Amino acid sequence: MVKKKYRVEGMDCSSCAINIEAIEDILPGIRQISASYQKGQMVVEFDESKVSEAQIFAEIKKRGYQVFEM
């Protein structure tokens, strides 16, 4: 299990953060996502053997946001 912090661009309000956090219910292997609209960041706790960073990024991009490593 790893815990990584990312920069997210394109969040317009706090419901965007909720929208991003909903990914934890979709992708297996993600323990928790904590997204902050105020900071424009998210912290993802995930199991690298079950889900890759690329899969998480793709899911976020699908929802209209851009994600960058910090």
Add this chain to the structure above:
Amino acid sequence: MNQLFVAFITGLTTGGLSCLAVQGGLLASSLEQQLEQQLDGQIEQEITARRARRFGKKSAQFLENPKLALPILLFLAAKLTAYTILGFFLGALGSVLQLNAITRAILLIGVGIFMLGNALRMLNVHPIFRYFSIDPPKFITRAIRRKAKNGRSFFAPLFLGALTVLIPCGVTQAMMAVAIGTGSALQGAMLMFAFILGTSPVFFGVAYLAMKVGARLEKWFMRFVAAVLLVLGLVSINSGLTLMGSPLSVTAIFQSVKSAQGELAPSVALPQSDGSTLYLSAGNSGYSPHVLHALADTPITLNLMTNQTFSCARSFVIPELGVEKLLPETGTVAISIPAQAAGSIMRFSCSMGMYTGEIVFDQ
């Protein structure tokens, strides 16, 4: 009554869109599956009916499927009930707190700053304004989301509609502050009812259309909301400043220009004021005369006269003296003002800071 109408219009113009920005995602996620299923069913029905027509059979009835709208309506009905109850408690809280003019002024200025901050946040002026967005705790959003995901019955929209009370949008939060300001449980409930009722048509319409128009139009909606919020925020700050008796408010500046141009006709025949006994008409359009002249270093009696006055001018405030009087619809109320130094100016206004005037103390 007037305040309820303003609350309704605020809801109708800005509240619906602003709420949708915060709560729309929740509504969409809870209803999407349900609506999609129904929509698919409707399309199938339509195809069957077309085939039937082609083969000369009696066409099936498939016009509008009311079930498509029902979940949204249930969501909104639950939301309306929840916020009305919230308004009741906020009003009751306000009655316990006994807000005076200065507290109300601070509340109004606070609400104004909050609105301005939110408008600037929506316009993406600077990331710092993002801190004006008050988020519910993570465990609440998580619990709501889980419920939205699992909910398939009509219980889900009802439950989620009621839960929106935990994630109010910026405009709603401002209206909640106004509900506290009413100082009455019943008025607070009525105010929130009127406001949420106002938000409902837009919420319904946009939620219904959003699935088709997508995010492109949403950007324009948000800009419109931000512009209106900007104006409402400035009005709120201005009302707060007026209520504090500040000469810096736009109302005070505007009124002084206006009074130089012409005077508002009094709503009642006023007796002639002398230096120590003053007469002021509180009419439906404000106070007249706008400027009263009084003798300095002499105790003054200010007689407030009303005649079929129903506007907020009835709620008379002199911030400097802490005077707050609710005038009768028709009648005269006398207020004693202690002696004031020569050259001093005492401002008065209605309790919402909309109508103003001043007493000038001369030698």
